[in-house]
Amino acid sequence: MPTPTEQSRPDPEPATLARTRDGRPVSDRGDTVCVIGAGASGLTAVKNLVEHGFGVDCYERETGVGGAWNWRHDRSPVYASTHLVSSRPFTEFPDFPMPDDWPDYPHHSQLLSYFERYADHFDLRRHIWFGTEVIRVEPVAEDRWDVTTRSTGGYGPERTSRYAAVLIANGHNWSPKLPRYEGLEQFRGEVMHASSYKDPAQLRGRRVLVVGAGNTGCDIAVEAAQQASHCWHSTRRGYWYAPKYVFGRPADQINDTLLALRVPLRLRQWLYHRTLRLTVGDLTRFGLPRPDHRVYETHPIANSQLVYYVGHGAISPVPDVARFDSPTVELTDGRRIDPDLVVFATGYLPRFEFLDPKVLGDDEGVGRPRLWLHAFVPDHPTLAVAGLLQPDSGLFPLAHWQSVLFARLLRLRTTRPERAAAFAARARSGAGERYAGPVKDSTRHWFEVGHVDYLRALERALRDLEGGK
Amino acid sequence: MNGERVIRSGEWARPVRPVRREVLSARPELDEGQPPLLFVPGFGHGAWAYAEHWLGHTAARGFPAYAVSLRGHGGSGPAPEATLRAYAHDVVQVAASLPRQAVLVGHGAGALVVAHALARYPARAAVLVAPVLGGWATFGAALRRNPLGTLPAVFGGGLRLSRRQLFGRETPDADARRHTNRLGRAARRAQWELLTGTDPEPPVGGPPVLVLGSPDDRVLPATALTRAARRYGSAPLLFPGMGHDLMLDARWQEPIDAILDWLVKNPIRGEVR
Numbered sequence: 001m002p003t004p005t006e007q008s009r010p011d012p013e014p015a016t017l018a019r020t021r022d023g024r025p026v027s028d029r030g031d032t033v034c035v036i037g038a039g040a041s042g043l044t045a046v047k048n049l050v051e052h053g054f055g056v057d058c059y060e061r062e063t064g065v066g067g068a069w070n071w072r073h074d075r076s077p078v079y080a081s082t083h084l085v086s087s088r089p090f091t092e093f094p095d096f097p098m099p100d101d102w103p104d105y106p107h108h109s110q111l112l113s114y115f116e117r118y119a120d121h122f123d124l125r126r127h128i129w130f131g132t133e134v135i136r137v138e139p140v141a142e143d144r145w146d147v148t149t150r151s152t153g154g155y156g157p158e159r160t161s162r163y164a165a166v167l168i169a170n171g172h173n174w175s176p177k178l179p180r181y182e183g184l185e186q187f188r189g190e191v192m193h194a195s196s197y198k199d200p201a202q203l204r205g206r207r208v209l210v211v212g213a214g215n216t217g218c219d220i221a222v223e224a225a226q227q228a229s230h231c232w233h234s235t236r237r238g239y240w241y242a243p244k245y246v247f248g249r250p251a252d253q254i255n256d257t258l259l260a261l262r263v264p265l266r267l268r269q270w271l272y273h274r275t276l277r278l279t280v281g282d283l284t285r286f287g288l289p290r291p292d293h294r295v296y297e298t299h300p301i302a303n304s305q306l307v308y309y310v311g312h313g314a315i316s317p318v319p320d321v322a323r324f325d326s327p328t329v330e331l332t333d334g335r336r337i338d339p340d341l342v343v344f345a346t347g348y349l350p351r352f353e354f355l356d357p358k359v360l361g362d363d364e365g366v367g368r369p370r371l372w373l374h375a376f377v378p379d380h381p382t383l384a385v386a387g388l389l390q391p392d393s394g395l396f397p398l399a400h401w402q403s404v405l406f407a408r409l410l411r412l413r414t415t416r417p418e419r420a421a422a423f424a425a426r427a428r429s430g431a432g433e434r435y436a437g438p439v440k441d442s443t444r445h446w447f448e449v450g451h452v453d454y455l456r457a458l459e460r461a462l463r464d465l466e467g468g469k
Numbered sequence: 470m471n472g473e474r475v476i477r478s479g480e481w482a483r484p485v486r487p488v489r490r491e492v493l494s495a496r497p498e499l500d501e502g503q504p505p506l507l508f509v510p511g512f513g514h515g516a517w518a519y520a521e522h523w524l525g526h527t528a529a530r531g532f533p534a535y536a537v538s539l540r541g542h543g544g545s546g547p548a549p550e551a552t553l554r555a556y557a558h559d560v561v562q563v564a565a566s567l568p569r570q571a572v573l574v575g576h577g578a579g580a581l582v583v584a585h586a587l588a589r590y591p592a593r594a595a596v597l598v599a600p601v602l603g604g605w606a607t608f609g610a611a612l613r614r615n616p617l618g619t620l621p622a623v624f625g626g627g628l629r630l631s632r633r634q635l636f637g638r639e640t641p642d643a644d645a646r647r648h649t650n651r652l653g654r655a656a657r658r659a660q661w662e663l664l665t666g667t668d669p670e671p672p673v674g675g676p677p678v679l680v681l682g683s684p685d686d687r688v689l690p691a692t693a694l695t696r697a698a699r700r701y702g703s704a705p706l707l708f709p710g711m712g713h714d715l716m717l718d719a720r721w722q723e724p725i726d727a728i729l730d731w732l733v734k735n736p737i738r739g740e741v742r
Contacts, residue, residue: 051591051674089481095591095673096565100487100558122570253482260478401475452476459475466472 018162026146026160032057033410034147034163036137036354038128039067040396041387042169043115044093045403047122049167052407057161058124061133061152065125066115068173069108075174077216077348080199081223082108084394085215085302087250090451091394093118094401104250137166137355143382165382165410167403172350172388177443179211179346183324187342194220194345202341203227209329209339211321213239214444217345218303224343225314232337233306236320238289243304246275251302252393259452265437269294286310288317298440299448300392347444350388359383361431368446372430373457375402381424382410390444392436393451401458408465416467423465433457473588473673485558491544492563493520494535495528504593504732505533505567508716509560509586511577511601512655512663513630515543518576518648518714522721530729535571537563539582542653551656553666557585564590572732576716577601577688578655580697584669591674594735596728599682599689599713600697603663610690625661627654630713634687637712639719648717679731681706681715681724688713706731 018026031054035045038060049056062073071078084091084105091106092098098106098114106114119125129149136148140162148160176193184191194216200223208228210221213235224231246254258268272295284290288310309315320332328336349367352360360377361370369385370378377383384406387399413420435454439445493516497503506527508519516536527534539556540548548555560582564571573592575583580600587595601607611619611634618629630652636645655663672678680698684691684707698705708715708724715724 089484094475094477095589097558097561097589099566100485100562117565120568121565253484256478257482260482452478455475462475463472 020146020148020160024158024160026162028162029055029057029164031055031164033165033167034059034145034161035127035167035169036134036147037067037169037171038062038065038119038124038130039169039171039387040069040115041171041399041403042067042167043119043124044396044400045167045169045386045406046124046127047118048400048403049407049410050122050124050127052411054407054410056127057163058128059132059134059147059149060128060130063130064116065119065128066112067171069111069115071108071112075171077173077195078108079194079197079216079219081219084111085244085300086394087252090252090256091396094397096121105244134170134354136160137168137359139359139380139383143380145382165384165406167384167386167406168352168355169386169399170352172447173348175349175351176344177347177349178344181321181324183326186326187324187329188326189340189342191342192344194343195348197343197345200227205229206341207339208232209234209318209321209337209342210345211342212345212347213301214299214345214347215301215303217343218301218306220343220345221315222303222305222309225309225312228341230316230339231309231314232316232318232339233310234318234321234331235289237293238283238291239298239301240272240276240291240295241280241283241307242272242276242295242300242302243279244302245304246279256452265296269296272296280307283307283310286317289319293440296392296437296450299390299444349443350447360385368443370431372427372433373402373405373454373461374435374447374449375406376423376427378424378428378431381413381420381427388447389449389454390447391449391451391454398449398451398454398458401455401462405458405462405465408462412465419465419467423461426461426464472671474670480554485555488540488548488559489546490540490559490563491516491538492535493517493524494533495520495524496533497528497531499531500533501531503532504569505535505571506732507560507564507567507571507573508534508536509573509575509579509583510536510538510542511575511579512628512660513542513652514577514579514714515545515651515653517543517651519716521648521717523716523725526722526725527729532729532732533567535563535567539579539655541656549656550658552658553582553585553662556582556659557589560586561590564592572596574598574728575600577713578603578663581663581669584672587672587676588670589673592672592676594677594679594732595672596679596681596731597697597701598715598724598728599686599694600680601663601689602669602693602697602700603666604693605664607689607693608664610693611688614687622660625657628660629654630688635712635714635717637683637685637710637718637720639710640712640717641719644717644719648714677735678703679706679728679735681708681727683708683711683713683715685710686713 035058087104133152138146145166150158207230208224209232211234221233322330435449515538519536524534538545570593572594573583574596576598578601580597622628632645678701682694711718
């Protein structure tokens with residue numbers, strides 16, 4: 001059944017000459033740019049492309065904006081208690097602030113209302129085709145793209161439109177990454193990925209094992225401490241558990257005070273270790289492993305409550321799971337525990353099932369694109385990925401500047417082709433560059449960036465593009 | 470449009486504190502989809518300055534009209550230590566809270582606040598009315614015309630503007646006195662920044678900018694008006710015979726009509742599909 005938006009779409013011109021490989025007509029959208037996804041990154045891309053004078057068609061598989069932050073969406077990973085882990089100034093779009101009377105760390109429902117207001121304020125919804133999913137994106141001649149869509153769920157006919165450029169903003173926190181363990185299939189207790197965790201009632205009275213020490217894993221462990229009859233928290237290594245407030249202010253604001261003063265990384269690490277030592281204290285006395293890395297070398301965890309509940313005995317820290325041995329779980333240190341609910345907060349993997357992985361430079365098909373600035377595709381100057389970042393801070397300002405850069409690039413392709421060519425050369429030579437200090441090598445850190453390092457690289461690219469100093 | 474700042478560690482580390490903000494509004498009876506106008510008063514003035522004539526007239530012509538009092542002014546919360554950044558923050562906060570992308574209109578030093586806000590909010594368009602963009606030349610002119618009211622500001626006292634500076638001859642004396650009595654004062658630090666502060670960053674989103682004023686303005690020298698307009702790539706629209714406070718002048722209707730006509734005629738970005 002076609003949705004109302006589907007019906008109101010102009011049909012392809014009958015005189016269209018181009019055809020897809022299976023013979024269907026292609027409607028030529030001229031200089032229009034296609035944006036895939038109307039989450040945070042997609043919305044800011046639509047806004048910035050329109051601001052730079054481009055026509056935009058944005059395809060969104062759901063019926064509302066907000067992507068991952070819209071709890072109504074079936075792919076949304078948020079749970080009832082999700083709050084921001086970076087404070088407001090680091091999270092808001094640089095040219096559309098959140099209300100200053102909101103809390104330092106807003107709730108996910110506030111985030112959704114923020115994105116809805118952003119969409120209304122800049123009148124973005126008229127560019128978005130809701131309930132429409134992208135099933136194929138194929139490069140054609142002259143750096144243009146054929147984008148094939150249909151109604152979400154596979155209803156209705158497929159339509160193919162030809163665009164001057166494509167910006168992919170399909171998010172990377174919706175396809176669960178599930179680890180493999182021996183004996184997991186035979187395990188008699190309940191097993192779930194954090195993506196299906198929505199409400200603390202799911203934990204009430206259970207014996208819960210939470211696997212993973214990302215921000216989600218720590219949140220769920222804290223809620224299990226409050227609700228479950230027992231909580232084990234399994235982590236592969238020791239981590240730095242940073243409180244959300246230090247010296248009476250949001251911790252990231254303290255950190256950026258040091259960054260503003262250009263304090264070198266080593267000194268910042270030392271200060272950070274000192275501060276944690278004086279506030280959180282030595283965690284090894286609780287049985288937590290000593291971190292095997294310096295702070296800033298893994299994705300930061302901002303959680304004031306985890307250590308508190310460990311100190312109250314409500315969370316038992318345990319090492320990695322060795323195997324499931326129904327009805328118990330064997331840990332790597334040989335201990336056995338007997339949870340009846342296992343929550344895997346083991347993260348997500350990016351997925352671009354509408355695109356040949358080779359286009360994004362992922363030749364082995366492992367799901368890790370090889371891009372410049374984590375956004376620009378070598379050899380495909382009119383294709384970019386937005387928001388495929390794991391910043392140590394808020395993502396949305398970074399996605400904003402990515403799309404500004406993409407819009408400027410597209411504009412220069414017609415006005416100053418030599419600069420666009422220089423940019424393309426840079427994308428080829430810079431593919432795979434990192435914008436963080438040394439980080440642990442795991443899928444979780446594929447897209448890890450330090451927000452200032454990354455923004456500096458983006459700013460440099462913007463200046464180079466504009467031919468400034 | 471180029472060279473916008475990407476990294477603002479200092480500002481992120483020290484967010485501006487929230488404050489109660491007075492916003493007066495007048496909405497058209499029928500919403501015709503016109504962009505809202507957000508009026509920003511100059512130092513010492515509050516939203517009341519626009520409520521007198523301009524808000525109602527703007528709404529009557531079909532544009533939703535809002536006026537904000539900067540912190541420490543009018544009915545907004547007190548802020549003795551406010552800076553220009555805090556004032557610009559107030560403007561951006563109110564602009565972002567409006568249902569649609571707004572046109573920013575700043576008067577006097579409020580135009581400087583708008584110029585700063587334009588770097589942090591992609592306004593649909595901007596109008597600078599008798600813009601006092603700061604600097605020593607403006608100060609010199611004010612000092613010549615009203616030494617007793619201006620000099621204390623150098624030492625952190627309040628800047629007092631006289632009736633003769635603000636209003637043209639046609640404004641009835643009683644009105645002029647009433648308005649002058651309502652004047653407050655800007656924070657000391659903001660006054661200093663008006664004198665010595667850094668230039669506003671380039672506006673984001675490339676909004677069209679209109680500059681207008683009076684050649685007979687006794688706060689803002691005509692040369693400063695021309696310079697302000699040139700900065701935004703145009704010539705000022707002139708209303709001879711009027712005082713500095715164009716929105717309170719006896720002939721208040723001429724400039725606001727010119728602003729609204731400009732908005733109607735000027736193809737506003739985002740409207741072109």
